Amino acid sequence: MPDHSPTAPAAFRQLMGQFATGVAVVSVVPGDGDPQAGGIAAMTINSLVSVSLDPMLVCWNLQNSSSQFGAYAQAERFAVSILAEGQQTLARRYAARGSNALIPDDFETGPHGLPVIAGAIGHLACRRWAVHEAGDHTLILGQVEGMAHPESGVRPLVFFGGRFEELAP
DSSP states (O other): OOOSSSHHHHHHHHHHTTTTEEOOEEEOOOOOGGGGGOOOOOEEEEEOOOEEEETTEEEEEEEEOOTTTHHHHHHEEEEEEEEEEHHHHHHHHHTTTOOOOOOOOEEETTTTOOEETTSSSEEEEEEEEEEEEEEEEEEEEEEEEEEOOOOOOOEEEEETTEEEOOOOO
């Protein structure tokens, strides 16, 4: 394997793009916002990882330069919606930089009162566990307080090589 030292950010990004990930949307109700009145912030991520079973913890990464950094870094609770095949439009919508154009019909209220993406294959309701600075991103750990399991046969949306993909049958 060739050595591409010194490591350049572009080469690193290209290499990490070869690691297939799932796609999710993290949603919060900033401050004392009312989800019914559109007080929702939502962001597409592909950095979701399971961290611990006892307690049940997940982690995701938030870019420090995000226009909505404060809403996410300070949120006491957040929801994670794991996207299904066919939800690429939603993934793109909530991945758009600086976009706050939320469409209320994309969401439903989950069992823990948090906004979740309608039709997603699974949801997690989380309480902020810890926040850690990590270079140009911040790691947000959440303790899982509730979840909705996917229906059988529903397949995930995948991100690979800089594109949204579907798993081959």
